[in-house]
Amino acid sequence: MGKRVSESDVTSEIIVLPGDTNMFGDLYGGRLVEWMDNIGSITAFKHSRKKVVTGSIDNLFFLSPIKLGYIVHLHSFVTYTTKSTMEIEIDVSSENVTTSKSNVTTRAFFTYVALDENGHATEIPEIIPENDIERKRFVDGEKRLELRLQALKSVKADLK
Numbered sequence: 001m002g003k004r005v006s007e008s009d010v011t012s013e014i015i016v017l018p019g020d021t022n023m024f025g026d027l028y029g030g031r032l033v034e035w036m037d038n039i040g041s042i043t044a045f046k047h048s049r050k051k052v053v054t055g056s057i058d059n060l061f062f063l064s065p066i067k068l069g070y071i072v073h074l075h076s077f078v079t080y081t082t083k084s085t086m087e088i089e090i091d092v093s094s095e096n097v098t099t100s101k102s103n104v105t106t107r108a109f110f111t112y113v114a115l116d117e118n119g120h121a122t123e124i125p126e127i128i129p130e131n132d133i134e135r136k137r138f139v140d141g142e143k144r145l146e147l148r149l150q151a152l153k154s155v156k157a158d159l160k
Helices: 029-048 132-158
Strands: 010-015 051-058 071-081 085-095 102-115
Touching: 010 029, 029 051, 029 071, 029 085, 029 102, 051 132, 071 102, 071 132, 085 132, 102 132
Parallel strands: none
Antiparallel strands: 010 071, 051 102, 071 085, 085 102
């Protein structure tokens, strides 16, 4: 039995406070990644209804700075699933509250693994793409999985 993308889609907004920024008033990259991992985890929980852990982060580029006082918009949704993993796309934009100008900040793909009560990978529902955009994301996700598995194999070989 599968699940539709809309069943685990999550949107969130966070205002950047002084404790979130460096001495130049820019949001720490690590803080943004933390927020992204949080919303991605929620999406993965909602899709799988299992304990999940972050397996990888792909294609994380910081495209524009986020300043103190900006509103950060985060949107996450499942793009691809395997037997026990979920690829979650997380799109981030930022909004200057005084000018209402919005900037694309980043898009990244987080992979989460669903675990059973013993900490082993466990089955999850497959994703059911319902429209052309979701079907394209699914096909693209399958390609990213191939690249991810090749990269993982290479990293493991290098660490031996």
